[in-house]
Amino acid sequence: MIEAGEMDRLDHLLPGWVDTSRQESIHGRVATYIPELSKAGRDLLGIHIINGEGRISEAGNTDHRFTLQSISKVFTLILALMDHGEAAVFSKVGKEPTGDNFNSMMKLELIQPAIPFNPLINAGAIVISSLIKGNTVEEKSARILQFFRKLAANDKLGYDEDVYRSERETGHLNRSMGYFLLDKGILEGEVEEVLEVYFRHCSIQVNTADLARMALVMAFNGQDPLSKEQLIPKRYVQIAKTFMITCGMYNGSGEFAICAGMPAKSGVSGGILTFVPGRLGIGVVGPSLNAKGNSIAGVHLLERLSKAFEWSIF
Numbered sequence: 001m002i003e004a005g006e007m008d009r010l011d012h013l014l015p016g017w018v019d020t021s022r023q024e025s026i027h028g029r030v031a032t033y034i035p036e037l038s039k040a041g042r043d044l045l046g047i048h049i050i051n052g053e054g055r056i057s058e059a060g061n062t063d064h065r066f067t068l069q070s071i072s073k074v075f076t077l078i079l080a081l082m083d084h085g086e087a088a089v090f091s092k093v094g095k096e097p098t099g100d101n102f103n104s105m106m107k108l109e110l111i112q113p114a115i116p117f118n119p120l121i122n123a124g125a126i127v128i129s130s131l132i133k134g135n136t137v138e139e140k141s142a143r144i145l146q147f148f149r150k151l152a153a154n155d156k157l158g159y160d161e162d163v164y165r166s167e168r169e170t171g172h173l174n175r176s177m178g179y180f181l182l183d184k185g186i187l188e189g190e191v192e193e194v195l196e197v198y199f200r201h202c203s204i205q206v207n208t209a210d211l212a213r214m215a216l217v218m219a220f221n222g223q224d225p226l227s228k229e230q231l232i233p234k235r236y237v238q239i240a241k242t243f244m245i246t247c248g249m250y251n252g253s254g255e256f257a258i259c260a261g262m263p264a265k266s267g268v269s270g271g272i273l274t275f276v277p278g279r280l281g282i283g284v285v286g287p288s289l290n291a292k293g294n295s296i297a298g299v300h301l302l303e304r305l306s307k308a309f310e311w312s313i314f
């Protein structure tokens with residue numbers, strides 16, 4: 001493995017490959033169910049890649065700012081694990097893919113106890129939000145933001161207030177899941193407060209460089225290879241990484257694992273956070289989504305790169 005050679009090759013190839021993959025955007029759609037998200041440009045595509053020495057390669061619309069949405073769920077899961085440990089967290093949320101949509105509550109009624117299948121679907125992530133330590137909503141949200149800032153090595157990370165408001169006003173399905181889980185005794189506390197924590201972390205605003213830097217910590221088993229600080233216990237990276245493979249790309253996770261073979265998490269704003277273990281952190285954004293809810297151009301680009309650079313972990 002010649003690290004420098006790989007980054008040089010990426011510098012050379014990325015601009016053209018981004019332009020090619022960007023053309024896929026026409027076949028997808030920008031998410032509209034959170035009204036504010038529909039304002040994103042359909043044809044944007046950007047990628048930022050960073051290696052363990054801090055060498056960067058990037059191309060396309062890397063200055064586009066977007067909200068983390070579901071990508072945040074990987075890191076709130078990790079924070080909840082750091083707050084409570086495995087046994088407590090997995091008494092409230094399961095470890096299995098669903099085969100249903102990310103916002104479905106269908107299976108919740110069919111299982112006993114009614115714990116959500118995994119922490120990356122909305123029901124599971126809402127339960128995880130309820131587990132974040134803190135005395136008030138503000139304190140919980142501040143702890144999450146602080147943790148994310150550390151992972152992204154960016155003290156300026158903040159919220160997109162318009163997206164936050166837009167989701168809070170229209171998040172009726174998430175609200176109904178919260179009350180259902182309260183009724184079943186899975187979720188404790190004030191549902192509206194838990195949802196506020198959830199909507200807040202979904203609306204943290206980033207760019208592809210932030211995503212790549214967060215991914216880099218995952219790639220190096222929880223240690224930021226640049227500061228050498230251990231930010232996440234290795235075991236919790238292992239857990240989160242496994243969820244990323246089995247359910248990080250919604251119901252396209254199996255296909256992405258076969259075609260790209262990289263742990264990844266996508267969000268409805270078109271972001272994808274992925275990494276090559278021990279080597280690279282990668283952030284991608286392309287708001288046009290395929291039928292499974294993943295960035296259509298982003299997936300196209302990552303699959304092509306993974307094949308060319310042999311990034312699959314399998």
Ligand code: GLU
Binds near residue numbers: 068
């Ligand atoms: N905030 C979004 C929701 O709850 C996140 C969904 C996603 O990115 O998958 O609907």
